[in-house]
Amino acid sequence: MDKDIQEVLFTEQQLQARIAELGEILTRDYEGKNPVVVGVLKGVVMFYADMIRQIKTQCEMDFMVLSSYEGTDSTGKAVLKKDLNVDIKDRHVLILEDIFDTGNSLNYTVGILKERKPASLKICTLLDKPERRRPDITLQADYVGFTIPNAFVVGYGLDYNEHYRNLPYVGILKSEVYNQ
Numbered sequence: 001m002d003k004d005i006q007e008v009l010f011t012e013q014q015l016q017a018r019i020a021e022l023g024e025i026l027t028r029d030y031e032g033k034n035p036v037v038v039g040v041l042k043g044v045v046m047f048y049a050d051m052i053r054q055i056k057t058q059c060e061m062d063f064m065v066l067s068s069y070e071g072t073d074s075t076g077k078a079v080l081k082k083d084l085n086v087d088i089k090d091r092h093v094l095i096l097e098d099i100f101d102t103g104n105s106l107n108y109t110v111g112i113l114k115e116r117k118p119a120s121l122k123i124c125t126l127l128d129k130p131e132r133r134r135p136d137i138t139l140q141a142d143y144v145g146f147t148i149p150n151a152f153v154v155g156y157g158l159d160y161n162e163h164y165r166n167l168p169y170v171g172i173l174k175s176e177v178y179n180q
């Protein structure tokens with residue numbers, strides 16, 4: 001797999017260091033609020049597992065499954081495949097995402113969760129690719145791990161057609177891999 005990577009953007013150590021920093025901020029912001037930490041599967045699995053262990057206050061875990069993305073280009077549509085188990089009305093909700101790209105999927109997620117009247121709803125994304133944002137989407141992430149340029153990245157949960165999720169780092173995929 002490593003041979004398909006053009007450039008490593010963030011090593012395991014860099015990811016863990018940034019997650020520890022975010023953890024301090026989230027711990028402080030959510031102290032005493034017992035938030036529901038929502039993971040949007042499956043790209044978020046690695047980030048979720050590491051991030052939640054750095055949130056050092058009481059919280060609950062729950063997950064949603066959306067599907068929207070095939071290959072390297074978004075289809076622009078999101079479909080809810082698995083909903084939350086927890087009722088989030090009047091709860092503090094923190095959404096964890098792997099990457100904020102066009103914004104289609106976060107826009108959809110925030111839309112459906114807001115209707116349930118949570119006490120608060122915030123977004124924490126490991127990666128933010130602002131250059132790719134759909135121009136009409138004004139939504140912003142409240143917590144961002146790293147802002148990245150417009151390149152297709154894989155690893156640490158992120159896939160290209162379901163592969164490369166198990167790389168321990170985040171890297172740019174060589175374009176010949178998806179142009180062949």
Ligand code: IMP
Nearest residue numbers: 043069100101102103104105152153158
């Ligand atoms: P958005 O709806 O375009 O913001 O993208 C959301 C989803 O697309 C993410 O949760 C990822 O699963 C996928 N995605 C976006 N950019 C990348 C990338 O560079 N590599 C791998 N997956 C990506």
Ligand code: MG
Nearest residue numbers: 043069158159
């Ligand atoms: Mg994906």
